[in-house]
Amino acid sequence: MDTEQPAARPANPRFSSGPCAKNPTYTLDKLADAPLGRSHRAAVGKAKLLAAIEETRDLLGVPADYRIGIVPASDTGAVEMALWSMLGARGVEMLVWESFGAGWATDVTKQLKLDNVQVKTADYGQLPDLASVDFNNDVVFTWNGTTSGVRVPNGDWIAADRAGLTICDATSAAFAQDLPWDKLDVTTFSWQKVLGGEAAHGMLILSPRAVERLESYTPAWPLPKIFRMTKGGKLIEGIFKGETINTPSMLAVEDYLAALDWARSVGGLKGLIARADANAGAVFDFCEAHDWIANLAGDPATRSNTSVCLKFTDARIKDGAAFAKAVAKRLEAEGVAYDVGAYRDAPAGLRIWCGGTVETADVEALLPWLDWAFNAEIAAQ
Numbered sequence: 001m002d003t004e005q006p007a008a009r010p011a012n013p014r015f016s017s018g019p020c021a022k023n024p025t026y027t028l029d030k031l032a033d034a035p036l037g038r039s040h041r042a043a044v045g046k047a048k049l050l051a052a053i054e055e056t057r058d059l060l061g062v063p064a065d066y067r068i069g070i071v072p073a074s075d076t077g078a079v080e081m082a083l084w085s086m087l088g089a090r091g092v093e094m095l096v097w098e099s100f101g102a103g104w105a106t107d108v109t110k111q112l113k114l115d116n117v118q119v120k121t122a123d124y125g126q127l128p129d130l131a132s133v134d135f136n137n138d139v140v141f142t143w144n145g146t147t148s149g150v151r152v153p154n155g156d157w158i159a160a161d162r163a164g165l166t167i168c169d170a171t172s173a174a175f176a177q178d179l180p181w182d183k184l185d186v187t188t189f190s191w192q193k194v195l196g197g198e199a200a201h202g203m204l205i206l207s208p209r210a211v212e213r214l215e216s217y218t219p220a221w222p223l224p225k226i227f228r229m230t231k232g233g234k235l236i237e238g239i240f241k242g243e244t245i246n247t248p249s250m251l252a253v254e255d256y257l258a259a260l261d262w263a264r265s266v267g268g269l270k271g272l273i274a275r276a277d278a279n280a281g282a283v284f285d286f287c288e289a290h291d292w293i294a295n296l297a298g299d300p301a302t303r304s305n306t307s308v309c310l311k312f313t314d315a316r317i318k319d320g321a322a323f324a325k326a327v328a329k330r331l332e333a334e335g336v337a338y339d340v341g342a343y344r345d346a347p348a349g350l351r352i353w354c355g356g357t358v359e360t361a362d363v364e365a366l367l368p369w370l371d372w373a374f375n376a377e378i379a380a381q
């Protein structure tokens with residue numbers, strides 16, 4: 001068995017699925033213009049926050065009549081603001097195929113305790129039956145399941161004339177996959193994912209119909225200040241112009257602005273999608289060429305181009321979980337791949353982040369090391 005080490009190592013071994021790698025041109029002096037020690041409500045702070053919103057709109061092609069807000073508590077904060085503020089007005093369908101979607105279903109069934117809820121679940125690697133969704137209900141789903149590497153292939157399954165709202169956690173899809181804004185009423189993501197920004201702040205994007213829900217429906221439960229988007233039955237418009245609910249980190253804002261700058265330099269959304277596709281494509285090709293490893297996503301149309309999840313399929317493996325952990329440990333110890341173990345609730349395997357901040361040359365340099373670590377671990381079992 002060949003356990004000789006490959007000659008080359010990735011220049012950057014950061015393949016974590018969040019926080020994700022900084023972009024290849026990143027240096028801390030890109031943050032030199034951060035208005036540190038100034039109020040976020042001073043003109044300079046407000047201008048930065050508004051720029052973060054409007055540049056997001058521009059890069060992602062978000063329609064002019066959609067609101068974009070910077071909210072507390074990263075993607076989780078943005079999703080929970082939407083769930084707590086909007087649900088309960090009509091029936092709800094929760095689409096679940098990995099642990100983050102499962103977490104949102106727990107919020108709705110066990111914390112909000114809504115009774116008119118259907119949870120449609122699929123195993124890791126699959127999608128629930130999207131054709132069965134009734135869009136008279138509000139529908140909550142994750143565009144790209146970060147922990148299973150399964151994404152919805154597109155938005156064709158979402159009714160254009162829906163009566164309910166679609167609430168989409170797109171944190172590992174935004175800036176790597178096309179999001180059809182006309183099909184999405186609430187969309188959330190965090191800076192720490194595809195753009196390799198900092199955590200702590202979430203982005204909440206609302207369609208006009210989502211705003212209408214906020215202005216016409218008051219939930220039966222109390223809402224903490226951190227979730228409140230209306231006052232006297234009207235949307236607090238300031239939130240969507242950079243007047244954040246509470247104090248943001250202006251250092252994190254500057255970091256996000258630098259990430260957006262870099263995104264433009266590689267061709268904007270199109271360029272970012274192409275980079276993620278090239279990275280993921282290299283991993284897909286590797287799986288095709290080796291019979292001991294496979295994509296966890298069953299249907300090729302649903303394979304993520306960001307959080308690529310892999311399973312080991314070799315019959316010689318005795319303890320799948322221990323084997324996968326040991327492979328990830330070898331890769332980390334060699335300094336060729338950090339944080340590539342499967343998510344704690346997911347099936348045993350590896351997860352290699354392929355979003356646009358990762359260089360294809362680094363993915364290509366990593367792949368021979370997978371071969372090496374696999375064979376070394378088979379030999380060591």
Ligand SMILES: Cc1ncc(COP(=O)(O)O)c(C=O)c1O
Pocket residue numbers: 017018073074075076077100101142144145146147169171172190192199200
């Ligand atoms: C699909 C999905 N939803 C939510 C989260 C939580 O994101 P955050 O920690 O930024 O709130 C993650 C993080 O990995 C995720 O992948």
